[in-house]
Every structure is written in structure tokens, then in C-alpha cells.
């Protein structure tokens with residue numbers, strides 16, 4: 001056999017092997033998705049019901065298996081269709097598991113399968129969901145539909161294409177192709193979350209004792225245009241107090257630790273921690289997802305400002321941006337005010353929105369270029385942050 005035909009035989013074999021590996025990968029993935037759906041007990045239940053050809057009804061005579069779509073949302077989708085969609089597990093949260101459901105003829109949706117819901121009749125659950133869905137703001141993740149049965153409670157949301165803020169800040173850090181998360185984009189997140197919280201605080205009523213209760217970076221999502229969508233609001237009203245107090249971020253606030261109290265000001269504290277996460281690129285320990293190590297960010301930042309390790313506070317990805325220093329220090333001051341140990345001293349969200357909106361974007365050329373460390377981010381520029389800390393001790 002000539003040398004040329006040996007080489008060509010070698011390449012043919014390699015190409016064949018690659019095709020086989022790709023096919024194996026494809027079928028493995030497809031099976032996984034199918035299995036995922038079958039693992040949902042509700043899917044099994046649905047199959048059983050079909051086999052028995054039973055018409056199951058709730059106490060109030062409603063047909064079971066019906067997805068209830070919210071006003072203004074295009075319905076025309078049955079639970080069975082949703083369960084047949086290909087799906088991907090997004091994660092196991094404190095209040096249930098999330099699945100991304102992909103249908104051919106409409107945008108992807110997220111199905112949150114709630115767990116540990118307190119005993120609620122279908123009417124009480126429906127009222128609560130209608131209240132949550134009635135909270136409409138450009139920075140709140142919209143509820144599309146819900147499903148209630150005795151054993152199963154689902155909430156269907158819009159799918160946010162660009163995932164969560166946690167991944168945007170901390171993801172792919174050591175990978176060359178990471179898209180830098182620049183100052184203007186971080187500021188825009190700070191504004192969006194502040195506006196969403198302000199809206200919740202102004203529109204909560206006695207039904208929702210906690211306006212959000214679980215604000216953290218995995219509950220801040222980004223859509224395909226990078227618009228901020230705060231998720232998981234209102235869920236505190238669906239779970240029982242002992243469960244909420246074990247799992248929700250608000251219950252890890254200083255006032256809950258010291259005096260078993262939570263309030264709107266606990267959201268302000270969570271917002272301050274979120275700002276510190278945005279500014280430092282470090283994970284706060286109280287909301288670190290399992291498997292990640294966090295830092296006690298509030299005390300770490302206090303110490304850093306006091307001891308003047310100015311260069312170390314800000315995430316390198318923004319501290320190297322010329323023109324961003326002034327805004328970064330302003331946002332740091334605001335974060336420190338929001339993280340005050342005493343809830344009474346924290347600002348209201350309306351004031352927070354005003355302050356964040358006063359912080360200017362940097363010119364787009366300054367936002368793009370990665371320049372050497374900003375000369376204006378000196379120890380002097382941190383003096384004002386230090387004075388805020390002193391005033392809030």
C-alpha cells in the first residue's frame with residue numbers, strides 16, 4: 001500500500017470515528033432530556049390518567065391538568081403539551097426545581113416546580129398567583145401561567161436568554177473567551193434591580209408580608225437584550241415561615257440574626273450585598289450557591305476601606321476602566337449605607353433609585369477600552385467611602 005493511501009485510510013477512519021462519537025453524543029443528550037421529563041412524577045401521573053381515561057376534577061369542578069394563563073398572555077397550551085416539550089434542568093432551588101421547556105411554536109419557558117408550599121386551597125393559591133402576576137414592571141420576570149393540583153404546583157415564567165447575574169459576574173473567570181462585564185453594564189443592572197425592588201415595595205400589600213425576601217444574584221436574570229429581570233418575588237407568601245426562615249436570604253440579615261425581624265429593609269440589605277458582589281466580583285457567603293465559597297462581604301469591604309486596601313476592593317474588570325472610578329466609589333458608598341447593621345439607618349428603595357440614577361454611565365470608548373489602572377482611583381478617592389463607613393458604624 002502506498003504511503004498516500006495509508007494516510008488517506010487513516011483520515012477516513014478518523015472521520016468515521018468522529019461521526020460515530022457525534023451520534024453517540026446526540027442520542028445520549030436526547031435520551032437525557034426525555035428521561036428528565038419522565039422523572040417528573042407529574043408526567044407519570046398524566047400518563048396514568050390517560051391510560052385510565054379518567055376525568056379528574058378538583059373540589060370546585062375544574063378540569064385537572066389545565067394550565068391557567070395570566071391575562072394578556074397567549075394561552076392555547078395544555079399541561080400535556082408542556083410536559084411533552086424537550087426540557088433541560090436549570091437547577092434545584094430552595095423552593096423547587098426549575099426546567100427550561102422548549103416548544104416548537106413559541107419562545108422557551110421556565111417551569112418552576114414548587115416544593116414545600118404551605119397548605120393552600122386551589123382558590124387561595126390562585127389568588128396569590130394572580131396577585132404576583134399582577135405585579136408588572138419592566139424589570140420583573142413575568143409570570144406566564146400556573147398549575148395547581150393537590151400534589152403538584154407549577155409556576156411558568158418567561159425564559160431569560162442570558163441566564164443569571166451570578167454567572168455573568170463569576171462565570172468563565174479563568175477562560176480566555178470570557179466577555180468582560182464592564183462598568184456600564186454593571187451600573188445598568190444596579191439600576192434595574194433598584195427599580196424592580198422600589199416597585200415591589202410600593203405595591204406590596206398585607207398579603208405579601210415580605211416584598212421580595214430572597215434577592216440574590218441567581219434571582220437576577222438577563223434577557224437577550226441584557227434587560228434585568230428580577231425573579232422569585234412573591235414566593236415567600238407561598239411557603240411556611242419555618243421553611244422561609246431556613247432558606248431565604250432576608251432571614252440571614254443582621255436583624256433576623258439578632259432580633260428575628262424581617263422587613264422591606266431586609267431587601268435593602270440584600271440589595272447592598274448585591275451591589276458589593278457587582279463591585280468586588282466576590283461571592284457573598286449568605287447567598288453563595290452550594291458548592292461555592294463565599295466571603296462575608298459587608299465586613300470584608302468595611303475592613304478593606306478602613307485599612308485602605310483600595311486597589312483590592314474593586315473587581316479588576318472594572319477598576320482598570322478609565323472614567324469609572326467616580327461612579328464606582330459612589331456605588332460603594334450606597335452599598336455601605338444599604339448594608340448598615342441597623343435597618344432604620346438603611347435608605348428606602350425610592351431614595352436608592354434616585355442615587356443610582358444620579359451615577360452617570362462612562363463614555364462608550366471608556367467602557368470598551370481596557371486601560372491601565374485609573375489614576376483617579378487612589379486612596380484619596382476612598383476617603384469619602386471611609387467617611388460613609390464611619391458614619392454607619
Ligand SMILES: Nc1ncnc2c1ncn2[C@@H]1O[C@H](COP(=O)(O)OP(=O)(O)OP(=O)(O)O)[C@@H](O)[C@H]1O
Pocket residue numbers: 090091092093094095096097098110141157158159160161163164214218219221231232289
Ligand atoms: N426564567 C428563567 N430564565 C433563565 N434562568 C432561570 C429562570 N428561572 C430560574 N433560572 C435559573 O435556574 C436556576 C434554578 O433557579 P431557582 O430559582 O430554582 O434556584 P436558585 O435561584 O438557585 O435558588 P432559590 O430557590 O433560593 O431562588 C438558577 O440558576 C436560576 O438563575
